[in-house]
């Protein structure tokens with residue numbers, strides 16, 4: 001067995017490898033992410049261990065595995081995976097500790113009528129059983145293995161022959177083929193590559209759970225992005241009950257899908273009508289609130305934008321946005337100032353997308369502008385109005401994609417008016433909807449329409 005040893009420096013954030021120490025990663029630009037690792041590679045054993053030989057195959061004989069998908073019990077999970085779990089795929093589920101990654105995958109395993117191997121390096125079997133009792137067991141074929149050594153895992157895998165493998169978490173795995181502690185860049189790369197080989201050789205889908213920490217103190221999922229087929233991110237505020245599962249990358253479907261779950265006492269529950277969930281319940285009308293008809297992936301969703309405009313207490317006004325790009329907000333404020341004559345330069349402006357949602361759909365622009373104007377004038381907007389358009393630098397209201405889907409969703413939810421770009425209104429048949437479609441041309445027009 002050939003061995004060689006060298007010292008290398010890795011970036012903990014992106015996995016960039018360098019022969020020298022660095023303060024700022026030359027690849028991703030992050031500071032203080034350098035970590036020193038000794039790498040001993042014992043070459044050329046892994047494939048033999050798996051018991052598979054590589055070989056060239058005529059293309060017409062290759063079966064189309066992409067079409068073979070396992071339909072999972074959670075519709076929201078199927079959605080973010082692009083319509084089910086593809087055989088032989090490696091799926092990374094990333095998220096901060098405590099967000100519910102283990103719960104999500106254990107629940108999926110317990111409800112899916114297949115043989116599952118759940119490998120945990122984090123919790124004991126008893127702990128997992130306790131969690132399983134909490135969420136309710138329905139699958140007798142879910143096997144729990146507490147193991148971190150990949151060679152052992154492979155042995156169990158061959159013995160059990162599961163239909164789906166879940167690894168909780170990639171940071172706890174260690175491969176005997178490289179000489180580094182678990183959780184280091186070297187180990188994460190190696191063990192993920194081994195899991196990928198396993199998935200591809202046996203055509204069994206593998207889920208990898210990966211922790212992300214805000215300060216990047218654990219070498220994390222970014223290193224894996226190019227190895228795995230699909231990256232899902234589980235996010236949400238621990239103070240809110242609900243969680244968002246977002247597709248970051250997907251070789252087998254759209255990368256802009258979104259699934260919504262709610263965490264309660266007996267595990268996660270899917271939220272199938274997110275719009276109703278995301279609109280805050282309010283009886284009285286308050287100023288500074290506007291509803292946007294957005295698209296998240298293939299799905300239309302109505303979300304609430306909230307703005308607070310107040311006179312700056314100090315010389316420099318404060319501007320802050322949660323769930324929305326701050327630079328984009330500043331641009332919209334500049335447009336209002338310059339093109340519509342609203343004096344906002346001495347005002348503090350706070351913007352928030354309700355429910356901890358984060359969105360970069362340009363169609364939010366109009367709703368943000370409406371919320372800011374409403375708060376500035378302290379005049380509420382009717383809570384059955386909604387908005388869907390992009391705002392350009394000259395204050396013009398621009399068209400957005402899939403306008404019919406947005407209008408239809410707003411219509412379905414009982415909204416009475418939707419404000420869109422006049423360019424979107426062309427070729428639209430408003431007779432199809434109950435909702436009144438109001439085309440607007442500029443931000444000035446919008447202000448006149450709303451507040452006279």
Ligand code: TYD
Pocket residue numbers: 095096097098099100101102103104131134135263264265266267268
């Ligand atoms: P967990 O799946 O352990 O998170 P992760 O694997 O991402 O670290 O979820 C832990 C949190 O979820 C914990 O704060 C308790 C909460 N929880 C519930 O609220 N209800 C439940 O039924 C379960 C199992 C967990």
Ligand code: MG
Pocket residue numbers: 101102103122168
């Ligand atoms: Mg966990």
